Amino acid sequence: xxxxxxxxxxxxxxxxxxxxxxxxxxxxxxxxxxxxxxxxxxxxxxxxxxxxxxxxxxxxxxxxxxxxxxxxxxxxxxxxxxxxxxxxxxxxxxxxxxxxxxxxxxxxxxxxxxxxxxxxxxxxxxxxxxxxxxxxxxxxxxxxxxxxxxxxxxxxxxxxxxxxxxxxxxx
Numbered sequence: 001x002x003x004x005x006x007x008x009x010x011x012x013x014x015x016x017x018x019x020x021x022x023x024x025x026x027x028x029x030x031x032x033x034x035x036x037x038x039x040x041x042x043x044x045x046x047x048x049x050x051x052x053x054x055x056x057x058x059x060x061x062x063x064x065x066x067x068x069x070x071x072x073x074x075x076x077x078x079x080x081x082x083x084x085x086x087x088x089x090x091x092x093x094x095x096x097x098x099x100x101x102x103x104x105x106x107x108x109x110x111x112x113x114x115x116x117x118x119x120x121x122x123x124x125x126x127x128x129x130x131x132x133x134x135x136x137x138x139x140x141x142x143x144x145x146x147x148x149x150x151x152x153x154x155x156x157x158x159x160x161x162x163x164x165x166x167x168x169x170x171x
Contacts, residue, residue: 001154008151009068015144016065022058026051046127053134060141064148076164084168091156091163099149102142109139 033047066072079087113135115121121131155161162168 005151008147012064012068012148015061019058019062022054026054057137060137063141063145067148079164087163095149095153099146102146106139106142113139
């Protein structure tokens with residue numbers, strides 16, 4: 001179990017790095033777009049689509065890292081008034097509901113990606129990139145986010161992690 005939790009943790013960190021690299025690439029491409037379009041007076045062919053797809057990819061791939069680091073928005077009023085066992089139950093319940101949501105989105109994303117792959121879908125621009133490339137971000141990101149939820153639940157069940165980051169004495 002330790003191996004699974006640590007492997008998912010490392011995978012989530014890799015996702016975070018990939019997300020940052022996509023964000024950096026987007027910034028560089030936007031700078032390129034500004035120079036090409038406004039300084040050189042030429043048309044931008046691929047930059048808008050690249051930035052859009054990169055930001056979507058960064059969002060989906062960054063999800064597991066955000067969950068790992070507890071960087072998401074969290075209202076902790078209710079956990080503060082619950083005892084330790086109540087916090088554990090609430091954390092597990094919210095993680096299970098989130099896991100179900102992520103698995104459904106990942107599954108639908110696989111279907112959508114497969115349609116783009118089999119149908120040889122391309123963007124409707126001059127650049128016309130194959131759409132399976134940006135579409136893979138949704139099932140990949142949501143699938144990895146699902147793994148991170150499973151690892152978080154296992155950490156809670158085995159006592160490796162405290163619910164909502166609160167020790168049993170806090171509250």
